[in-house]
Amino acid sequence: HQQHFIADGKNDSPITSNHLLDMIADRNDGVWISTEFGGVAHIQVLEKNTERVFPDNNRRMDFSNTVRMISKSKNGDILVATRAGWLYRYSSDMKQMKGKSHYDSNVYAIKEARDGQTWIGTRGKGIYGVDGLDFGNHNVFCMAEDNKNRMWVGTYGDGLSAVMKRGQKYIIKRLFRDSVGTNEVRCIIKDRKGWIWVGTTGGLLVFNPDKFIFDKNAYIQYLTGKEIHDIFVDSKNRIWLAIPEEGICVTTNKNGYNRLKFKCYNRLNGLVNDMTQCVVEDRKGDYWIST
Secondary structure, eight states, X not given: OOOOOOOOSSTTSSOSOSOEEEEEEOTTSOEEEEESSSOEEEEOOTTSOEEEEOTTSSOOOSGGGOEEEEEEOTTSOEEEEETTSEEXXXXXXXXXXXXXXXOSSOEEEEEEOTTSOEEEEESSSOEESOTTOOOOSOOEEEEEEOTTSOEEEEEBSSOEEEEEEETTEEEEEEEXXXXXXXXBEEEEEEOTTSOEEEEETTEEEEEOHHHHTTOTTOOEEESTTOOXXXXXXXXXXXXXXXXXXXXXXXXXXXXXXXXXXXXXXXXXXXXXXXXXXXXXXXXXXXXXXXX
């Protein structure tokens, strides 16, 4: 069944703000939720209490506790980035802060590459953490590594980039820079078959990276004109899309990537709000949707 969480200004609510920015599921059946001005909320399960984490170690309602990004590292640590420029590293249960670092721009995305380097995407300052890479002062919103170790970088305003290492140097191939809508990339994922799904303010792009890297027209576009805020692959290999003002849509590729069909959920058939921001699945198979 469905349960609705709403901030009521009291300590009775598991969340401190109704503006929810990001979510991840941990290894203990919990869901961690980042909020505007309200830090991080932890919901263990529906019938249990929640935990709240204020990164700045206080309850100030300002940028120090506005969490823009939550990510889980390969070793299970939880990475939390605030709009005050801080990146925090917590233990997997969020009980211990293991370290923090400050950047002169907000961290919007983190990706651990196969070569061991951690790519840190920022708003307005490009990418940190990658030796020899000068990505420029772009707004990096998301990243995904394909099966050939190419990093696909989504920027807001400068389109999609494929970053490839050749020897000690990096080659950057930029795409959709002048395409209105699709030059604003919000989310990227790689599915289990190695295809790349890109969510933009102008719709959904799907492509085989091995073909698209050589042919810029070798992609398929769906939901043209729709703003995709999040893409999630569930345990059944279904693809979920969070589309503000439209709700959430789910699809499979059973009929091939050229014939995707979408089933959508909104206020007319179950959701309490259509302004969806992201979706995640916990270990019990329940779905959590932030609005």
